[in-house]
Amino acid sequence: MPQLTNYHLTFPRGIHIGAGGVESVEESRESVPSDTLFAALLDTWRHLGRDVKEILPENGEPAFRVTSAFPFAGGVRFYPKPVDLRELFTDSRIKEFGAGKNIKKIRYLSEALIERARKGEFLDNELKKDSDDEWACKFSVQGGALWLTEAEIKELPESILFYTDKSNGKEQKKERPLEAVMRQTVFTSQTAPRVTVDRISSASNLFQSERVLFNAGCGLWFGVAQTSSLRLDFATLLAALGDSGLGGERTASYGHFTFEPKGELPLNAPQSAAYLLSRWHPKADEVALLANSAYKLEAVEGWLRTPENAAAQRRKRLWLVAEGSLIAGNPQGGAADVRPEYDAKSGETIAHPIYRPGFALALDWKLKPHERG
Numbered sequence: 001m002p003q004l005t006n007y008h009l010t011f012p013r014g015i016h017i018g019a020g021g022v023e024s025v026e027e028s029r030e031s032v033p034s035d036t037l038f039a040a041l042l043d044t045w046r047h048l049g050r051d052v053k054e055i056l057p058e059n060g061e062p063a064f065r066v067t068s069a070f071p072f073a074g075g076v077r078f079y080p081k082p083v084d085l086r087e088l089f090t091d092s093r094i095k096e097f098g099a100g101k102n103i104k105k106i107r108y109l110s111e112a113l114i115e116r117a118r119k120g121e122f123l124d125n126e127l128k129k130d131s132d133d134e135w136a137c138k139f140s141v142q143g144g145a146l147w148l149t150e151a152e153i154k155e156l157p158e159s160i161l162f163y164t165d166k167s168n169g170k171e172q173k174k175e176r177p178l179e180a181v182m183r184q185t186v187f188t189s190q191t192a193p194r195v196t197v198d199r200i201s202s203a204s205n206l207f208q209s210e211r212v213l214f215n216a217g218c219g220l221w222f223g224v225a226q227t228s229s230l231r232l233d234f235a236t237l238l239a240a241l242g243d244s245g246l247g248g249e250r251t252a253s254y255g256h257f258t259f260e261p262k263g264e265l266p267l268n269a270p271q272s273a274a275y276l277l278s279r280w281h282p283k284a285d286e287v288a289l290l291a292n293s294a295y296k297l298e299a300v301e302g303w304l305r306t307p308e309n310a311a312a313q314r315r316k317r318l319w320l321v322a323e324g325s326l327i328a329g330n331p332q333g334g335a336a337d338v339r340p341e342y343d344a345k346s347g348e349t350i351a352h353p354i355y356r357p358g359f360a361l362a363l364d365w366k367l368k369p370h371e372r373g
Contacts, residue, residue, distance in 0.1 A: 002226075011220070014212055014214070031071065032069035043134065069222040102348055109147050113126065139182065146186060161175060244256075283334045298322045
């Protein structure tokens with residue numbers, strides 16, 4: 001049975017994963033999409049002097065599949081919120097949500113909550129009424145974006161559970177009350193001014209760049225499932241990527257990380273539905289799976305890099321099924337060639353494929369008994 005090996009990544013200087021389109025560095029995601037992570041690992045493999053076809057053979061099964069990288073806080077891993085609220089709450093509770101402003105804030109569920117939900121349990125009892133008489137998480141951090149259970153609170157890092165009292169001329173570590181713990185953040189966004197200088201005119205251009213910074217004891221986690229007989233020394237590959245950095249603005253020291261393996265989980269083939277932990281690009285014979293699925297699409301674009309002596313160019317835009325989607329079947333996915341296409345007269349060509357990986361990695365999800373479609 002395949003195993004999902006989990007890794008926790010710590011970013012001392014933060015990370016920038018573009019969220020504002022191909023032209024913008026002003027916004028950064030707090031997570032790393034699986035296609036971005038896989039592409040970075042593949043590029044690192046090439047820089048180590050290895051053949052990329054060892055990992056990604058043409059029209060074949062990749063040597064490994066990865067989830068996207070999601071937040072963790074201490075010993076608590078968070079997973080993307082499923083796109084269908086009917087898989088989390090009873091119909092009667094959903095009817096009570098109204099505008100549901102607090103429910104809309106939820107972006108991630110803790111591992112304990114996801115385990116309960118994907119085995120068929122509703123999570124109504126993990127909600128409470130707030131001061132405005134609206135339903136909200138009983139226990140959460142990050143302003144309600146990260147939902148967890150009461151039992152998991154003790155697994156949060158000391159930076160969230162404790163504070164330093166400097167009164168009376170001495171420092172003392174004191175425990176925060178629960179209400180204060182729930183006001184703490186796992187990550188924050190910081191915008192800094194940057195400048196570029198034109199190589200010809202020496203004219204300067206000021207712009208803003210955002211990075212995501214993580215609280216002490218917090219960072220991102222992802223899982224990897226090795227699928228081929230190659231059996232990579234994945235820790236060595238990950239260490240090389242950590243040294244070179246992940247994401248954008250690496251010249252400003254963003255994206256460099258250290259990592260720690262955090263155990264393995266069995267990967268059972270989805271029976272009722274697949275809960276996506278990665279982005280997914282359906283193969284032609286998989287498109288029909290979407291008919292009875294609950295899913296969200298995300299447009300992916302950006303710039304390509306090639307070992308050829310070619311100028312920077314934009315990749316084709318590609319639509320991928322997002323993490324948190326619930327797919328009626330066992331999705332596999334593939335890699336799409338996103339080389340730009342030019343008029344033959346332009347003389348612009350790239351001889352090799354530029355792959356955007358969309359290999360699915362999912363957990364089995366037991367669907368609740370309701371009408372879908």
